[in-house]
Amino acid sequence: MRTSLPALCAAFLASMYFRSYFGVVGPLISDELALSPVEFGWLASAFFGSFALLQIPVGIAFDRWGVRRPMALMMLVGAAGSGLLAASSGFWSAFAGQVAVGIGCAPIFMGVLYYLGRLHSPEKAGRLAATVSSIGSVGALLSASPLSWFTAEWGWRAACWTASVMMLGCALSIAVTLRQSLSSPNALQANGAGTWRLSHLLYLVPICFTLSLGGTFRNAWAGPYLTDVFGRGTDVGTVLTAVSVFGIATSFALPFALVRWRGRTLVTATYMVGLLSAVLLAVSPGSSIFAASAGLALLYAMGNIHPVAMTEAQALLPDRARGVGLGALNTLVFLGVSASSAVFGALAELRLSVAATYGLIFGATATALAIALAVYVVCRPKAIAVQEAAPVFD
Missing domain, CATH: 1.20.1250.20 (MFS general substrate transporter like domains)
Known part of the structure; x- marks a missing residue:
């Protein structure tokens, strides 16, 4: 190593x-x-x-x-x-x-x-x-x-x-x-046969699909949001730089956090923070440029838990299906970015007021994050219980 x-x-x-x-x-x-x-x-x-x-x-x-x-x-x-x-x-x-x-x-x-x-x-x-x-x-x-x-x-x-x-x-x-x-x-990886089913990973599907919603704003929708809500003179470049720096700083903090807390705890906490940020931006998308920047930064930083979620998936995958399983989940991350950008565009086409439009966009983001979090919290224990009951699992 x-x-x-x-x-x-x-x-x-x-x-x-x-x-x-x-x-x-x-x-x-x-x-x-x-x-x-x-x-x-x-x-x-x-x-x-x-x-x-x-x-x-x-x-x-x-x-x-x-x-x-x-x-x-x-x-x-x-x-x-x-x-x-x-x-x-x-x-x-x-x-x-x-x-x-x-x-x-x-x-x-x-x-x-x-x-x-x-x-x-x-x-x-x-x-x-x-x-x-x-x-x-x-x-x-x-x-x-x-x-x-x-x-x-x-x-x-x-x-x-x-x-x-x-x-x-x-x-x-x-x-x-x-x-x-x-x-x-991992004993599961060593013994590739047995009772493993694809359904054991379904609870991670909404997580993977929504991991990079913050990246959708960073790479495409933050500029229109900031200029439409706060005016054409808004320094979008400075805001996006601050968002990127925050994302990188939190990514460096993640390995240290994993020493103290379990991955599932960090996934849950990250989604709760992201959900709260999206809700606040949905309720008041134009409250202040500082609140908008903070909300965008927190949503963007959610993507840092990508390796944590994928590592959790690996623990549930048998050796014979590890690569294809990771590939399928990783594909969902990119599909989530593509789908969310398209949905945001459709919402923007409704011709509502600026505040209503971006309130709706952030509301849709909050809804997606809430569904992913609920599925993860409710269904993960069941998936782990099935894992522990099966003879090929640790």
């Missing part, structure tokens, strides 16, 4: 960088390649489309071949994709590059969870996964102001070539440091 953990951290940092780098380089690419708005939209969505579609296939690959080979090979594809984007002369080559970058990032987060879950107990795996996630979140910062400075000095093509070399180095470190076959410390 002294060599593999840094490699996993570096890989996740690269993934977080690529998740948000297009916000800086995208407009520059569009200008130089003379892309239409439609082409720009497709180029922006190519990464997340390939990323989301590959979650279940990646899980199947992990179940069959382990983490090291699939993860390293796909990251090599991602490095090639960033190079292709750097050398692109038109839409289709840039689009292919973006798709390849999505392929390269698709196995990274799930690979971290899968690898650590096979090597450690659920409690330790959760702490280590949270540590990797917090360190990797720095990648989102690198793709902001530092990337803007870099592109201003050397251009977007140099930035993409540099990112390609970074991804290549991460792929090689994964290939060299990760062990191919791992024994699991």
Whole structure:
């Protein structure tokens, strides 16, 4: 672990960088390649489309071949994709590059969870996964102001070539440091047969579907909300920077919190805080810019418990279905972002007053979080009871 953990951290940092780098380089690419708005939209969505579609296939690959080979090979594809984007002369080559970058990032987060879950107990795996996630979140910062400075000095093509070399180095470190076959410390994982059913994981479905609702605001709806409610002169950039910094700070605090509290306690507490924030914003979306910023920050920080929820899922998955199970749950996270953004758009189309519109949007968010929390609190004990009663479980 002294060599593999840094490699996993570096890989996740690269993934977080690529998740948000297009916000800086995208407009520059569009200008130089003379892309239409439609082409720009497709180029922006190519990464997340390939990323989301590959979650279940990646899980199947992990179940069959382990983490090291699939993860390293796909990251090599991602490095090639960033190079292709750097050398692109038109839409289709840039689009292919973006798709390849999505392929390269698709196995990274799930690979971290899968690898650590096979090597450690659920409690330790959760702490280590949270540590990797917090360190990797720095990648989102690198793709902001530092990337803007870099592109201003050397251009977007140099930035993409540099990112390609970074991804290549991460792929090689994964290939060299990760062990191919791992024994699991969990009796359930060691005995892949028995009474396990998919229904044992259903209580986590609403949690996964709503984990990144705060990210929907951070990446798309916070800007319209702040400018519509507080005026066009609102410093949206400062608010979003503060929201991002708060999210990163809380992600670094999470591993320490896991030492003191169980994962289920943190999931429950996080959802209660997020629910309260959404309710307050729904009741009074325009009370003050400070209240709005705090509410958005708390909703965004909810996404930090993603590795905690996925680690809990691993403890319920048999060895034969671990990868595909994690892939299915991870897909739900991306579907939740897509669905929530579409729902928010439909609510905004109702042509209500500004206060009523955003009150409704935050009310819908609060409703989704309340349902997820209720299912988790009520149904989790039943799922755990079934686990403990089955002979293949600890």
